[in-house]
Amino acid sequence: MPTTTRIKKASWLIAWDAAAKRHQYLRDADLVFTGNTIDHVGRDYRGRADVEIDGKNLVLLPGLIDLHSHPGLEPIYKGVREEHGVPEMYMSGLYERMQSFVPDLDGMRASSEIAYAELLKSGVTTIVDLMFPFDGWLELLAKSGLRAYAGPWYGSASWDLINNYSLRVRWDEQAGRQQFERALRLMAEAEKHPSGRMKGIHCAGTIETVSEELFRDGIAHARANKLPFTTHAAQSVLEFHEMTKRNGKTSIQWAEQIGILGPQTIIGHGMIIDEHSWVHWHTKKDVPILAATGTTVAHCPTPFSRYGQIMEDFGRYLRAGVNMGLGTDTFPHNMLEEMRTAAVFARIGAENITTLRTADVFTAATIGGTTALGRPDLGRLAPGARADIIVVDGRHVDMRPLRDPLRSLIYSAADRAVKDVYVDGTKVVGDGKVLTLDPDDAADRLTAAQARMEQETPKRDWARRQALEIVPLSLPLG
Secondary structure, eight states: OOOEEEEEEEEEEEEEETTTTEEEEEEEEEEEEETTEEEEEESOOOSOOSEEEEOTTEEEEEOEEEEEEOTTTSGGGTTTSTTOOOGGGTTOOHHHHHHHOOOOHHHHHHHHHHHHHHHHHTTEEEEEEEEOOOTTHHHHHHHHTOEEEEEEBOOSEEEEESSSSOEEEEEOHHHHHHHHHHHHHHHHHHHTOTTSOEEEOEEEEETTSSOHHHHHHHHHHHHHTTOOEEEEESOOHHHHHHHHHHHSSOHHHHHHHTTOOSTTEEEEEOOSOTTOTTTOOSOOOHHHHHHHHTOEEEEOHHHHHTTTOOOSOHHHHHHHTOEEEEOOBSSSOOHHHHHHHHHHHHHHHHTOTTSSOHHHHHHIIIIIHHHHHTOTTSSSOSTTSBOOEEEEETTSTTTOSOSSHHHHIIIIIGGGGEEEEEETTEEEEETTEESSOOHHHHHHHHHHHHHHHHHHHHHHSTTOOOHHHHSOOSSOOO
């Protein structure tokens, strides 16, 4: 018989108000869950409980939803990516880095383990994991304890650089078809996994490297099998110009034309749209199209801010009716810090402190994600929802004074105050330590993998440069 757990009289609890369709604070409230399902949220629970936890000085939140992450790629770029940008490519270092710095499979395994641990410690309970698949990926994902949407990457082309100012796309439709078939197999395997915590999501690479035919086949399969669908689009100025040159339309407008937008679709980034000041395009259709089609945008502010770029008004998307979610994309995979970054940069970009409130960014990290994934049982503390729960130490020095727990958590404490995390009713973080993985050992393996990657860099780089020529250290070696 499943165990019933009661967290008794939590000092603060963020409950879901179904009538008002919003989160609200409760004080001195009980949270009760049996197995993987929440039974009760509110005061004065009078039922039985096998386990009781004193909720004094605890803050309870629903688990966070990360709609766009690359765990297998990003942690290996620590020390490489933070200031790596190419001015001739509109500041973006994406394309040069992806060609010149390529992790091996052992590096991807170590990266994933570190990223999964970071996600759990920052309160993420559900991730969209967009991956170039490696052997053992799904097993490691299951071991982490996360609830996951596995997105095996497929595409019809790859990026190629011949200099530091132009992007060449190499097409290989046969390879794209093979990747697509592999993705279908891996998604089916995820859906059947005995953990019950994994599902598939179509990851159709990037808007400029997937053919129209492959896009149409991907969205058709996703809709027929009730799977979410995602692609990277409107993520760089180079991509914007490539797509307008090909089609006379922006990435978002072309995506609408070929029929891949809709309530099942998540656009990764959606930032360099026709209204963005860096492109000076003649239309203002992209945001209305996203809203009208019910498409979700997964906003990931950190990677682009490192290039000096921001989504110029997150609040404009919300006010237009676009469903907005959040993702971590890069290292650190820290969702609480990503929420802070999104809120602050939204106000800077809009030159308006009221364009995005704390409640908005928290809703994006919870309800925005569940809306995109079609999962009303996630992202909320409510009877019948899954027991995906964050327990925050309200006595942590960075949380006090505890006038407004959400503000203290997002703007001050972040993951330092996260005490426990439950996924599907199982504790996966206890007293701030990940219980399912060994990130310290993974960091040792990742260090060795990064050294191997840098040794191979001259063979891959268009100019045959050493890694330290492409990305020098912050200070000269004495």
